Amino acid sequence: MRLIRLIRQEIPQNLRSLAIMTALSALSTSMLLWVVDLAAKDAAKGQMSVRLLVLFAITITLFGVTHNYVLVTASQDVEGLIHRLRVRLFDAVRRADLVTVERVGRAALHGALTQDTQTLARTLPMLVIGGQQATMLIFLALYLAWLSPLACVMAFGFAGFSVALRFSRMAALGPQMRAAMGAEMAVFDGLTDLLRGFKEVRMSVRRADGVVADAARASDSARRVNTAMKALWGQEFALLQALFYVLVGLMVFVVPLFTTKYYEVVVPATMAALFIVGPVGTLAHVTPLVTQTEFALANIESMAALLSTAAGDAPDENARALDRPPSRIALRDAVFSYTDAAGNPVFSVGPLSAEFHAGEITFVTGGNGSGKSTMLRLLTGLMPIKGGALLADGEPVEPERMQSYRDQISAIFSDYHLSRRLYGVADPDPARARALLERLEMQDKASVQDGAFSTVALSTGQRKRLALVVAQMEDKPVIVLDEWAADQDPHFRRVFYEELLPEMKAKGKIVICVTHDDRWFGMADRVYHMNEGRIEVGRIGPEPGGAA
Numbered sequence: 001m002r003l004i005r006l007i008r009q010e011i012p013q014n015l016r017s018l019a020i021m022t023a024l025s026a027l028s029t030s031m032l033l034w035v036v037d038l039a040a041k042d043a044a045k046g047q048m049s050v051r052l053l054v055l056f057a058i059t060i061t062l063f064g065v066t067h068n069y070v071l072v073t074a075s076q077d078v079e080g081l082i083h084r085l086r087v088r089l090f091d092a093v094r095r096a097d098l099v100t101v102e103r104v105g106r107a108a109l110h111g112a113l114t115q116d117t118q119t120l121a122r123t124l125p126m127l128v129i130g131g132q133q134a135t136m137l138i139f140l141a142l143y144l145a146w147l148s149p150l151a152c153v154m155a156f157g158f159a160g161f162s163v164a165l166r167f168s169r170m171a172a173l174g175p176q177m178r179a180a181m182g183a184e185m186a187v188f189d190g191l192t193d194l195l196r197g198f199k200e201v202r203m204s205v206r207r208a209d210g211v212v213a214d215a216a217r218a219s220d221s222a223r224r225v226n227t228a229m230k231a232l233w234g235q236e237f238a239l240l241q242a243l244f245y246v247l248v249g250l251m252v253f254v255v256p257l258f259t260t261k262y263y264e265v266v267v268p269a270t271m272a273a274l275f276i277v278g279p280v281g282t283l284a285h286v287t288p289l290v291t292q293t294e295f296a297l298a299n300i301e302s303m304a305a306l307l308s309t310a311a312g313d314a315p316d317e318n319a320r321a322l323d324r325p326p327s328r329i330a331l332r333d334a335v336f337s338y339t340d341a342a343g344n345p346v347f348s349v350g351p352l353s354a355e356f357h358a359g360e361i362t363f364v365t366g367g368n369g370s371g372k373s374t375m376l377r378l379l380t381g382l383m384p385i386k387g388g389a390l391l392a393d394g395e396p397v398e399p400e401r402m403q404s405y406r407d408q409i410s411a412i413f414s415d416y417h418l419s420r421r422l423y424g425v426a427d428p429d430p431a432r433a434r435a436l437l438e439r440l441e442m443q444d445k446a447s448v449q450d451g452a453f454s455t456v457a458l459s460t461g462q463r464k465r466l467a468l469v470v471a472q473m474e475d476k477p478v479i480v481l482d483e484w485a486a487d488q489d490p491h492f493r494r495v496f497y498e499e500l501l502p503e504m505k506a507k508g509k510i511v512i513c514v515t516h517d518d519r520w521f522g523m524a525d526r527v528y529h530m531n532e533g534r535i536e537v538g539r540i541g542p543e544p545g546g547a548a
């Protein structure tokens with residue numbers, strides 16, 4: 001069972017003390033019952049025993065202390081466990097290659113990282129309580145057996161029947177629960193469409209209707225499954241309550257048929273039966289959560305396995321460093337294919353051979369879908385090439401050095417994400433940040449304070465300028481810009497091609513730009529033109545006629 005394995009692996013340190021305290025708490029409950037029974041008998045004789053009162057106080061204190069210890073310690077351990085699971089998943093995501101993350105899908109990853117870990121956060125503490133109540137029931141069973149074996153068999157026969165009934169009904173709901181999880185995921189997908197595509201939704205009634213109808217359909221199917229489960233829960237809750245009253249009836253009406261000791265057996269047995277109602281109710285509620293927890297764990301594990309299987313036996317990409325910053329990077333006969341879910345290639349690039357030199361500007365051009373971004377993904381080591389080689393200074397970049405290789409590259413991809421915090425810059429120098437913001441004409445819009453931009457709520461072109469500030473501050477030997485200028489105004493586009501790129505070149509950087517701006521093709525020292533996943537034309541040396 002995943003749950004037990006996880007608990008033993010992740011939180012072994014307090015298991016023994018938790019078990020002892022749980023037993024003590026259960027023991028104190030049985031003692032409480034015994035003391036109450038004795039006190040009731042005294043009361044029937046018109047007496048009150050100080051000794052019993054003291055014993056009662058001690059028992060209550062013992063119960064309070066141990067109960068509190070179990071709940072607090074277990075919830076601390078459980079939260080620690082969830083935190084470690086999450087961090088491990090974050091880590092698996094950061095180590096996964098881009099193809100895998102795109103194939104697994106952001107919604108599924110999001111689901112595992114939020115929904116499933118939240119399920120654990122909700123169910124695990126309940127299971128701890130369930131464990132405690134189960135222990136309590138064992139002690140109550142012993143007490144009842146000591147009073148009357150028949151009462152014990154009847155009470156626990158009922159209890160076992162109640163829990164088994166609920167468990168079997170919930171287990172039968174397994175496929176529906178899976179369907180509900182799928183439906184919740186679809187709801188999340190729909191919400192993402194609605195929020196990410198908010199402008200498009202606002203612009204068209206037809207689109208809005210379609211997006212909302214899909215999300216509503218998903219939500220409706222989640223509603224149906226959840227309603228069915230809750231209806232079942234309601235029926236069982238009512239049935240369980242009725243069964244408990246039947247149990248009390250059995251104690252009062254049936255047990256006396258087999259004993260003459262009414263006060264010694266029937267009264268305390270009835271009282272004990274009342275004491276077991278709470279724990280059995282909790283157990284009946286909690287037991288099905290085991291299935292939910294197992295689902296969530298299975299999902300988290302399968303996500304982690306997917307991410308790590310994709311990495312397979314691949315060596316640790318961070319194991320070794322490059323010997324020096326590269327002054328030349330290249331693809332040699334590199335090939336790669338995107339595949340569909342069945343593994344069939346849907347688009348192939350290559351064989352690609354291209355070189356990129358320090359102190360040179362290289363443009364990559366070509367029509368939409370010709371494979372430019374794919375080539376950049378291969379060149380930057382984001383996706384593993386399936387044949388040929390990726391070279392740094394003429395040497396193949398070994399998989400163990402891939403992270404070190406990537407760390408030599410600042411890249412702004414067309415679908416880049418700008419964080420407010422300058423994560424990639426160790427200790428952002430405010431003076432340098434100011435100078436760069438001025439160079440990019442952004443000094444009136446944003447500043448860098450405490451390692452973060454004052455704002456990223458800016459226009460698309462402005463955000464791209466901030467991304468270039470980050471790339472310049474990272475000051476790496478290779479800079480890759482995928483259609484960076486596409487969102488810039490004519491003035492700044494000129495600044496970019498005629499001033500910024502030459503400045504980077506003068507600093508000796510390997511400058512690589514994907515561009516459609518044929519007006520400035522002459523600025524490049526090399527141009528690779530792509531078509532249908534291949535390099536069609538490679539020009540080396542300045543174009544006759546030069547810049548505009």
Ligand SMILES: Nc1ncnc2c1ncn2[C@@H]1O[C@H](COP(=O)(O)OP(=O)(O)OP(=O)(O)O)[C@@H](O)[C@H]1O
Nearest residue numbers: 102338339346347367368369370371372373374375
């Ligand atoms: N994640 C993906 N999964 C499957 N196929 C993809 C994926 N990304 C791109 N492709 C395929 O690869 C082809 C090349 O895409 P790529 O993004 O490299 O083109 P591009 O030249 O950069 O285009 P654009 O100028 O429009 O940005 C596309 O035609 C598309 O069919």
